[in-house]
Amino acid sequence: MAEAKVLGLSGNEAVAYAVKQADVDVIAAYPITPQTIIVERLSEYVNNGELQAAFIPVESEHSALSTCVGAALTGARVFTATASQGLALMHEILHIASSLRTPIVMAVVNRALSAPINIHCDHSDIMNARDAGWVILFAENAQEAYDLTIQAFKVAESHDVLLPVTVNLDGFIISHSLEVVKVLSDEDVKRFLPRRDPVYPIDFERPTTYGPLALQDYFFEVKRQQADAIGRAKEVVRKVGEEYGKVSGRPYPLVKEYGMEDAEVAVVALGSSVGTLRAVARRLRKEGKKVGVLGLTLFRPLPRDELMKYLEGVKVLIVMDRAVSYGSTGGPLYLEVAGLLFRSDLRPLTLNVVYGLGGRDLRPSDVEAIFNEGFKCLERGRVEKELLWVGVRE
Amino acid sequence: MKEIFKMPESAFKGKATWKEIPIGGIIPEPATSLRYKTGSWRALRPVLDEKKCVRCLTCWVYCPEPAIERLEGDAVRINYDYCKGCGICANSCPVKAITMVEEGA
Numbered sequence: 001m002a003e004a005k006v007l008g009l010s011g012n013e014a015v016a017y018a019v020k021q022a023d024v025d026v027i028a029a030y031p032i033t034p035q036t037i038i039v040e041r042l043s044e045y046v047n048n049g050e051l052q053a054a055f056i057p058v059e060s061e062h063s064a065l066s067t068c069v070g071a072a073l074t075g076a077r078v079f080t081a082t083a084s085q086g087l088a089l090m091h092e093i094l095h096i097a098s099s100l101r102t103p104i105v106m107a108v109v110n111r112a113l114s115a116p117i118n119i120h121c122d123h124s125d126i127m128n129a130r131d132a133g134w135v136i137l138f139a140e141n142a143q144e145a146y147d148l149t150i151q152a153f154k155v156a157e158s159h160d161v162l163l164p165v166t167v168n169l170d171g172f173i174i175s176h177s178l179e180v181v182k183v184l185s186d187e188d189v190k191r192f193l194p195r196r197d198p199v200y201p202i203d204f205e206r207p208t209t210y211g212p213l214a215l216q217d218y219f220f221e222v223k224r225q226q227a228d229a230i231g232r233a234k235e236v237v238r239k240v241g242e243e244y245g246k247v248s249g250r251p252y253p254l255v256k257e258y259g260m261e262d263a264e265v266a267v268v269a270l271g272s273s274v275g276t277l278r279a280v281a282r283r284l285r286k287e288g289k290k291v292g293v294l295g296l297t298l299f300r301p302l303p304r305d306e307l308m309k310y311l312e313g314v315k316v317l318i319v320m321d322r323a324v325s326y327g328s329t330g331g332p333l334y335l336e337v338a339g340l341l342f343r344s345d346l347r348p349l350t351l352n353v354v355y356g357l358g359g360r361d362l363r364p365s366d367v368e369a370i371f372n373e374g375f376k377c378l379e380r381g382r383v384e385k386e387l388l389w390v391g392v393r394e
Numbered sequence: 395m396k397e398i399f400k401m402p403e404s405a406f407k408g409k410a411t412w413k414e415i416p417i418g419g420i421i422p423e424p425a426t427s428l429r430y431k432t433g434s435w436r437a438l439r440p441v442l443d444e445k446k447c448v449r450c451l452t453c454w455v456y457c458p459e460p461a462i463e464r465l466e467g468d469a470v471r472i473n474y475d476y477c478k479g480c481g482i483c484a485n486s487c488p489v490k491a492i493t494m495v496e497e498g499a
Binding site for chain 2 (some may be wrong): 100157225
């Protein structure tokens, strides 16, 4: 392990730095706030010779991802980045990328979907794409955005996976905040992430058909393979997170826990809010309140066993959603957690919090109120309102 | 060669399981369409009256499959293994030498 460097980087710059060190071959991208700085930095790296890669500016996100699919099929290491409307415009290619088993890495800088038009953070963009067959990772801060980007290539390109991976970082909150980021040496990254070993690259000596028609006879089998691959991805993400810990000193569990050894009221969340929740929980625990925080690094595939093992003993479980699943019985994360609980013997009281849409802040006072609501439910022994809209003017 | 590149024989009979076929629906060898007989899709069958045929090859040019074979002296033969029964040959024939008849009739 060479000596780590410490840099002042925004989340976007941290991702770009990781992509440079990953020595990608092809970047195809279209700028969109709040992601633009990632590809802007990468275009500078390519222009000044720090990164030997084909940088392909395209006319839309649909084309960006289509280009990435083609490039990945040749055996190249491929990266793109997007946000919000850009991810929505990619939507049909998201499914094609995963089904053709192209190990693309994409940073998604989470931003609310229009309308009303908004440039700030929520998770409506990625939640809209959660069933597209991609591995979905969530970063809590710029450091995690850097670390997870490097890990994402190793996961995507693993022969047990061969699926595209998104690294999600909250728009502006992570993407534009300057933080202290420890970066690995280029040599360490090279050792951790050797050249991609493609399984079925385009090869003129071996004519191959990619993306053929498959009707009633084979479509189902191809989809079954895909479900199997993303299921296997969990173990790969876990191993890569452990291995990364050996290189960097920062191991990555699938689920981050705080205070769960004795927590009675616990929250589950994604993204930058996990840090806010932990900071408030730390203060409340000092006051003797048994609270705990779970942050999912991996959202797809859902690390079900890893999450469930923390829930024994939890009396009130609060699930935090930064997106709405309109007309459903809860937010996207809530539905996942409720589904897991139903299949277990555990029956904590559950609350679903929808918060932070369109960049509305989640303040420490909001978090404290959320935990207090949990304790009220605990005293009453029941939940009065299952869904709480936190931060909206009623 | 990686295991993943193997196309099992059962794949051509529509019998291979999801564990046996290459990933991503890729077909790792060329010309497999020859082994994919689409003749069973046909509801109408083109029947050629060789006596009327003037050997103009219009049907041979127009057949999208192509399931019309060009023979010695520009005679044609319909390959029923691949013909999907679209009827373009019958429609394009200037001397009405091809008629579409119901399959199984």
